[in-house]
Amino acid sequence: xxxQLTIYGVGLIGGSLARALKQAGAVGEVVGYGRSVEPLxxxxxxxxxxxxxxxxATAVAGSxxxxxxxxxxxxxAVLTELRPHLGADTxxxxxxxxxxxxxxxxxxxxxxLPPRFIPGHPIAGTEQSGVEASFAELYQNRRVILTPDxxxxxxxxxxxxxMWQQAGAEVVDMxxxxxxxxxxxxxxxxxxxxxxxxxxxxxxxxHDDIFRFAAGGFRDFTRIASSNPQMWHDICLNNREALxxxxxxxxxxxxxxxxxxxxxxxxxxLKTFERAKLARDSYCETNS
Amino acid sequence: xxxQLTIYGVGLIGGSLARALKQAGAVGEVVGYGRSVEPLxxxxxxxxxxxxxxxxATAVAGSxxxxxxxxxxxxxAVLTELRPHLGADTxxxxxxxxxxxxxxxxxxxxxxLPPRFIPGHPIAGTEQSGVEASFAELYQNRRVILTPDxxxxxxxxxxxxxMWQQAGAEVVDMxxxxxxxxxxxxxxxxxxxxxxxxxxxxxxxxHDDIFRFAAGGFRDFTRIASSNPQMWHDICLNNREALxxxxxxxxxxxxxxxxxxxxxxxxxxLKTFERAKLARDSYCETNS
Numbered sequence: 001x002x003x004q005l006t007i008y009g010v011g012l013i014g015g016s017l018a019r020a021l022k023q024a025g026a027v028g029e030v031v032g033y034g035r036s037v038e039p040l041x042x043x044x045x046x047x048x049x050x051x052x053x054x055x056x057a058t059a060v061a062g063s064x065x066x067x068x069x070x071x072x073x074x075x076x077a078v079l080t081e082l083r084p085h086l087g088a089d090t091x092x093x094x095x096x097x098x099x100x101x102x103x104x105x106x107x108x109x110x111x112x113l114p115p116r117f118i119p120g121h122p123i124a125g126t127e128q129s130g131v132e133a134s135f136a137e138l139y140q141n142r143r144v145i146l147t148p149d150x151x152x153x154x155x156x157x158x159x160x161x162x163m164w165q166q167a168g169a170e171v172v173d174m175x176x177x178x179x180x181x182x183x184x185x186x187x188x189x190x191x192x193x194x195x196x197x198x199x200x201x202x203x204x205x206x207h208d209d210i211f212r213f214a215a216g217g218f219r220d221f222t223r224i225a226s227s228n229p230q231m232w233h234d235i236c237l238n239n240r241e242a243l244x245x246x247x248x249x250x251x252x253x254x255x256x257x258x259x260x261x262x263x264x265x266x267x268x269x270l271k272t273f274e275r276a277k278l279a280r281d282s283y284c285e286t287n288s
Numbered sequence: 289x290x291x292q293l294t295i296y297g298v299g300l301i302g303g304s305l306a307r308a309l310k311q312a313g314a315v316g317e318v319v320g321y322g323r324s325v326e327p328l329x330x331x332x333x334x335x336x337x338x339x340x341x342x343x344x345a346t347a348v349a350g351s352x353x354x355x356x357x358x359x360x361x362x363x364x365a366v367l368t369e370l371r372p373h374l375g376a377d378t379x380x381x382x383x384x385x386x387x388x389x390x391x392x393x394x395x396x397x398x399x400x401l402p403p404r405f406i407p408g409h410p411i412a413g414t415e416q417s418g419v420e421a422s423f424a425e426l427y428q429n430r431r432v433i434l435t436p437d438x439x440x441x442x443x444x445x446x447x448x449x450x451m452w453q454q455a456g457a458e459v460v461d462m463x464x465x466x467x468x469x470x471x472x473x474x475x476x477x478x479x480x481x482x483x484x485x486x487x488x489x490x491x492x493x494x495h496d497d498i499f500r501f502a503a504g505g506f507r508d509f510t511r512i513a514s515s516n517p518q519m520w521h522d523i524c525l526n527n528r529e530a531l532x533x534x535x536x537x538x539x540x541x542x543x544x545x546x547x548x549x550x551x552x553x554x555x556x557x558l559k560t561f562e563r564a565k566l567a568r569d570s571y572c573e574t575n576s
Contacts, residue, residue, distance in 0.1 A: 123503045143501060178497075185489055186502040190509045192545060193481050195564040200534075200541045201473050202567035209466075211571045213431060214474040215411045219575070220508040221478045225568040229561035236549050236557050246488075247546045251539065253488045257480060258535045261524050269524050273517035276483040279490035280513040283499045287507070 002163060003028040006063040008078060010034060010043045010052075012125060013095045014069030015134030018048050020167035023136045033059035043131045060085045065163065068094035073234035076105035083109055091156045092117040093163075097183060097231075099147045099176045101238035115153040118160040121145045121179065122169060123187075127226040140168035147176045177242075184242035189250060191232055192243070194225040290451060291316040294351040296366060298322060298331045298340075300413060301383045302357030303422030306336050308455035311424045321347035322358075331419045348373045353451065356382035361522035364393035371397055379444045380405040381451075385471060385519075387435045387464045389526035403441040406448040409433045409467065410457060411475075415514040428456035435464045465530075472530035477538060479520055480531070482513040 007014040010032045021027040032040045032052035040052035053059035060066055060082065070078050075096060096102045099119050106113045124142040126133065144164040148157050161171045201210050236243060260268035295302040298320045309315040320328045320340035328340035341347035348354055348370065358366050363384060380402065384390045387407050394401045412430040414421065432452040436445050449459045489498050524531060548556040
């Protein structure tokens with residue numbers, strides 16, 4: 001049981017966790033804190049949090065766990081603000097989509113990653129954002145990755161694991177660098193492709209006609225291009241190396257495919273599509 | 289009313305049209321023809337077609353309309369087979385995803401596009417294929433593009449238009465080249481990206497882990513990578529010029545984004561994502 005949970009940044013991710021923990025009876029009081037008051041008021045109205053504070057010291061006082069639900073680009077500033085007010089036993093965890101940059105921010109602020117700071121990342125979300133979009137079932141059967149290191153406090157780690165399990169998630173531990181590579185491949189790269197595709201089409205001369213004749217597949221394919229631009233801006237800049245590596249690999253494969261099309265190399269084209277279909281179908285089978 | 293409709297290639301597209309026309313009472317008898325007998329037997333069992341023939345002359349005899357539901361790569365061979373058996377009044381139309389190549393095939397077979405051959409393309413489909421996946425509602429509120437030319441027979445054009453309207457579609461006429469450019473942008477390019485993405489990930493060393501941590505967005509984004517490889521092989525090779533142009537434009541934009549990420553140019557990144565989100569959100573608003 002978490003007696004008091006402070007959520008710094010009550011949006012889709014933090015809000016959904018609060019709802020899930022309340023529903024599971026796994027939390028006493030949920031306190032909200034953030035840069036602007038409107039979403040916090042909204043969160044109280046919606047019953048997502050119990051109260052909000054406008055002073056960081058009051059917001060954190062007495063909390064077992066402080067959850068950072070802010071964009072990864074804001075992490076260093078937030079940790080700096082938080083540092084003087086943390087109790088010796090306070091557990092910190094975050095939900096950032098990049099982990100190397102969060103650990104680096106913590107190292108800049110604290111000298112090293114504090115043992116009771118357990119970096120985390122729930123592999124869940126929608127293209128919506130904001131507390132209004134939050135719902136208790138978001139983490140049901142979804143995976144949460146934690147990236148503790150050799151210095152991590154075992155009790156803190158187990159408390160954070162337990163918290164996410166209460167929300168319905170399967171929790172997996174992983175080294176920071178591996179997390180960032182896996183996510184660059186499965187999440188960050190696809191978002192870059194979707195944003196770039198839609199922007200490419202929007203910049204064509206006859207873009208009205210283009211979008212008018214887009215079929216159903218286009219809607220699904222581009223759904224993630226409706227994601228929060230600021231959040232994805234932060235992710236790009238905070239997982240540069242792994243993301244650039246993946247963009248390069250993808251670009252090389254796309255160039256190969258284009259060459260095959262140009263040269264009428266039907267065998268290469270067909271083999272590429274067959275491999276992709278096989279991989280995608282088997283992904284769906286194991287994840288259905 | 290179409291008294292007799294012959295469908296050459298009874299799969300998802302032809303099968304769904306047959307179902308819709310029957311439901312609307314817009315067709316008398318539907319005759320199936322194709323290279324293999326199994327899907328035709330299945331189509332009769334499912335009530336999608338009334339009978340099938342194994343002889344092309346018998347299949348076409350007495351039909352008002354012959355619909356070609358074959359991959360675009362097979363179009364020339366099919367038209368060659370069909371040519372000796374067409375009545376003077378028989379209307380031909382097709383459902384191919386590329387139109388320039390179909391017109392070129394018709395020109396090779398007939399000398400020029402026959403006035404009663406109205407090329408067509410329903411902007412509808414799923415990643416499924418085969419008559420088992422067909423359903424009568426596939427064309428409800430979807431667009432069908434026809435690409436008649438200056439020599440097209442007006443009665444034939446209006447008959448084909450009427451047929452698709454009976455299936456619930458909105459029918460739009462468009463020049464061949466414009467069709468191929470629009471579809472390269474909205475359909476062919478996205479399929480290339482989805483196939484290439486999945487294949488890129490499948491070729492990574494730790495591909496099991498990669499797919500294991502793919503989130504919900506990944507499933508939607510890659511749905512079209514489960515499409516029929518042979519059909520997409522044909523589309524690639526039959527819309528080379530327009531598709532390569534779009535791949536190049538996309539590649540240039542992706543390179544710009546990668547440079548911005550590498551250089552930490554947050555402004556360019558944010559503006560790109562904001563433009564894309566705006567375009568995608570407004571596409572959804574006008575197409576909801």
